[in-house]
Amino acid sequence: xxxxxxxxxxxxxxxxxxxxxxxxxxxxxxxxxxxxxxxxxxxxxxxxxxxxxxxxxxxxxxxxxxxxxxxxxxxxxxxxx
Amino acid sequence: xxxxxxxxxxxxxxxxxxxxxxxxxxxxxxxxxxxxxxxxxxxxxxxxxxxxxxxxxxxxxxxxxxxxxxxxxxxxxxxxxxxxxxxxxxxxxxxxxxxxxxxxxxxxxxxxxxxxxxxxxxxxxxxxxxxxxxxxxxxxxxxxxxxxxxxxxxxxxxxxxxxxxxxxxxxxxxxxxxxxxxxxxxxxxxxxxxxxxxxxxxxxxxxx
Numbered sequence: 054x055x056x057x058x059x060x061x062x063x064x065x066x067x068x069x070x071x072x073x074x075x076x077x078x079x080x081x082x083x084x085x086x087x088x089x090x091x092x093x094x095x096x097x098x099x100x101x102x103x104x105x106x107x108x109x110x111x112x113x114x115x116x117x118x119x120x121x122x123x124x125x126x127x128x129x130x131x132x133x134x
Numbered sequence: 135x136x137x138x139x140x141x142x143x144x145x146x147x148x149x150x151x152x153x154x155x156x157x158x159x160x161x162x163x164x165x166x167x168x169x170x171x172x173x174x175x176x177x178x179x180x181x182x183x184x185x186x187x188x189x190x191x192x193x194x195x196x197x198x199x200x201x202x203x204x205x206x207x208x209x210x211x212x213x214x215x216x217x218x219x220x221x222x223x224x225x226x227x228x229x230x231x232x233x234x235x236x237x238x239x240x241x242x243x244x245x246x247x248x249x250x251x252x253x254x255x256x257x258x259x260x261x262x263x264x265x266x267x268x269x270x271x272x273x274x275x276x277x278x279x280x281x282x283x284x285x286x287x288x289x290x291x292x293x294x295x296x297x298x299x300x301x302x303x304x305x306x307x308x309x310x311x312x313x314x315x316x317x318x319x320x321x322x323x324x325x326x327x328x329x330x331x332x333x334x335x336x337x338x339x340x341x342x
Contacts (some may be wrong), residue, residue: 063253082287086264095257124154125283126265 055120056104057130058112059085059096066095073099078106089116089130104133106115137166145173145201153184160208163333168206171197178202180299186321187297203281224261235332236269238278255281258341259288263295269339271332273324274304278342283309292320305329311338 144152242251302321
């Protein structure tokens with residue numbers, strides 16, 4: 054599943070990105086969407102089987118990401134789990 | 135078995151409806167060729183780009199009077215057709231209308247910490263992929279060309295923008311300067327004459 058992890062700070066998000074990539078987990082650093090509450094402006098998108106690795110990376114909150122409907126461009130986010 | 139054809143009449147439909155219809159029809163499948171009739175030049179161009187992106191054999195038949203039949207024949211397993219439409223922007227003068235050209239003249243946004251600058255640029259390019267309205271062109275100059283080469287964190291997002299119909303153009307002099315000409319992985323190479331021409335076409339946003 055595609056999850057978004059949010060962090061307490063940009064530095065924490067960058068540290069988590071580095072650690073997860075080093076562990077072979079493909080992640081993408083993206084600006085946190087408006088509908089997602091976060092202190093930090095950046096979060097990590099990752100296609101993972103569950104939220105364990107992201108929680109271990111120091112994530113504050115996790116969100117399940119839904120791809121946009123046809124003709125729409127914005128992903129939507131629901132609290133996970 | 136003779137080849138099957140599905141036809142769609144998309145005349146009179148505003149952009150991006152013809153491409154959305156084509157995308158839905160391709161997803162449904164059940165035919166060898168999809169033929170979409172349009173009467174709008176932008177829709178025609180977007181369908182041609184979309185067809186190429188969706189790995190279709192593409193053919194455009196001019197029917198006269200501005201009407202075109204676009205034939206898309208899926209070739210084997212097509213990728214899930216993604217975002218592929220960029221629509222013409224409403225009329226607007228410089229400073230007054232929507233942005234038509236985005237110029238990224240660095241691989242980061244703003245001065246100060248280079249790491250933060252690059253983080254902001256990555257975020258900006260990602261956010262563009264989710265924007266309702268995308269520019270016609272994205273011009274990359276100076277270290278901005280590094281966004282479009284192999285290994286760039288923004289590469290996949292620039293490819294998404296290209297699939298939405300944004301023309302991505304990188305400065306050839308800049309690529310050559312950084313020794314990256316052979317590493318360009320999205321868009322095309324352009325020169326100062328083209329860049330200057332595009333920047334004068336309409337409202338432009340410059341970041342870098």
